[in-house]
Structure formats: C-alpha cells, structure tokens
Amino acid sequence: MSIMLHLNGTPTPVNAEPDTPLLWVLRGELHLNGTKFGCGMALCGACTVHLNGEPIRACITPLSAVGDGKVTTIEGVAGPEAVALREAWTTLDVAQCGYCQSGQLMSACALLRKTPRPTDADINAAMSGNACRCGTYPRIRAAIHQAAAKRRD
Structure with missing residues (x-):
C-alpha cells in the first residue's frame, strides 16, 4: 500500500501497510539508519524521532498514527x-x-x-x-x- 509520509520536510511515498512500525519504514525502506532499533518496546529511546516537533518512539508508532504529521529524523533535524x-x-x-x-x-x-x-x-x-x-x-x-x-x- 502506498502512503505519503511527510519526512524531513519532503513528501515521501512509502510502500507499507498502515500497521507497519515507523522505525521499519525509516530503516528498511528509506534506508535512514540514524534512527536505531534498541528494544522494540519504547523503553530505551534509541528510536526517538519527532512527530510534529514532539519526540516519539518510532518502534511502536504505526504509520497509521503518523497520518499527515511531519516526521523528523536525526538526518533531518535542524535549527x-x-x-x-x-x-x-x-x-x-x-x-x-x-x-x-x-x-x-x-x-x-x-x-x-x-x-x-x-x-x-x-x-x-x-x-x-x-x-x-x-x-x-x-x-x-x-x-x-x-x-x-x-x-x-
């Protein structure tokens, strides 16, 4: 399924199911390996990204929860x-x-x-x-x- 992800300031199409964890899309499909897999249970923070400026754990956040939100990874954080x-x-x-x-x-x-x-x-x-x-x-x-x-x- 094709989903449009607003990633690091750029609309980015991804081919994934809505229940796919954001971390798997970032690392597996988009090859943005700065966001790390640590525990897979939102306990360690290695997978922290921003969604609309707020820190979230990408390992437990499904694409469906991102919606039209703006995702920023370590590769795109600026300011x-x-x-x-x-x-x-x-x-x-x-x-x-x-x-x-x-x-x-x-x-x-x-x-x-x-x-x-x-x-x-x-x-x-x-x-x-x-x-x-x-x-x-x-x-x-x-x-x-x-x-x-x-x-x-």
Missing part, C-alpha cells in the same frame, strides 16, 4: 538547538559507543525548543526515556546545559 547540541556533544565528547546518541539528541532538541533554559529536573524528565548503556548521563546533561547557554549568547 539553532540542533546546531548547539551537536557542537556541545562534540566538545564534551558525549558519545562513547554512540548507539543511543541519535535518540538522545532528538529528545534533547525537543527539550530545548520547549524549555530554552532547562533545569536539571527538566533534563531528567525530558531524557528519562533514553537509556545509555555506557552511562554517559553526566556528559549528556552537561552538553544540554552548554547548548542552552550557547543559545542564550
């Missing part, structure tokens, strides 16, 4: 928050193995768009659904704070 976060991630060497980092960045970007000056509690709440097996949480928090400060400059 001053994304730029500041990428710079902070690099400066602070946040990534260790890197597997979870696209999901971490997507959640952090959504946070900074809503809360330009997040507290530690704001960061904890926004990032609580993103697991990092390497334990880089202190660097992730520091990078979010650094990116927020850079945005204020």
Whole structure:
C-alpha cells in the first residue's frame, strides 16, 4: 500500500501497510539508519524521532498514527538547538559507543525548543526515556546545559 509520509520536510511515498512500525519504514525502506532499533518496546529511546516537533518512539508508532504529521529524523533535524547540541556533544565528547546518541539528541532538541533554559529536573524528565548503556548521563546533561547557554549568547 502506498502512503505519503511527510519526512524531513519532503513528501515521501512509502510502500507499507498502515500497521507497519515507523522505525521499519525509516530503516528498511528509506534506508535512514540514524534512527536505531534498541528494544522494540519504547523503553530505551534509541528510536526517538519527532512527530510534529514532539519526540516519539518510532518502534511502536504505526504509520497509521503518523497520518499527515511531519516526521523528523536525526538526518533531518535542524535549527539553532540542533546546531548547539551537536557542537556541545562534540566538545564534551558525549558519545562513547554512540548507539543511543541519535535518540538522545532528538529528545534533547525537543527539550530545548520547549524549555530554552532547562533545569536539571527538566533534563531528567525530558531524557528519562533514553537509556545509555555506557552511562554517559553526566556528559549528556552537561552538553544540554552548554547548548542552552550557547543559545542564550
């Protein structure tokens, strides 16, 4: 079945059933491999993408739930928050193995768009659904704070 997906600012036709998880379409059909498969149960956050600017878990989101919504993946995320976060991630060497980092960045970007000056509690709440097996949480928090400060400059 052909479905039109509004992906990273571009109408993109996909050939999939409405109950197909968005993650399988992104990775399998469209070859956008930045969005990772982690747990398949929306527990780890590796598959985080934005739907209309809100972070969602692509592993449990069927295409039918996307509808006419706008999907943004790590390949398409842009704007001053994304730029500041990428710079902070690099400066602070946040990534260790890197597997979870696209999901971490997507959640952090959504946070900074809503809360330009997040507290530690704001960061904890926004990032609580993103697991990092390497334990880089202190660097992730520091990078979010650094990116927020850079945005204020």
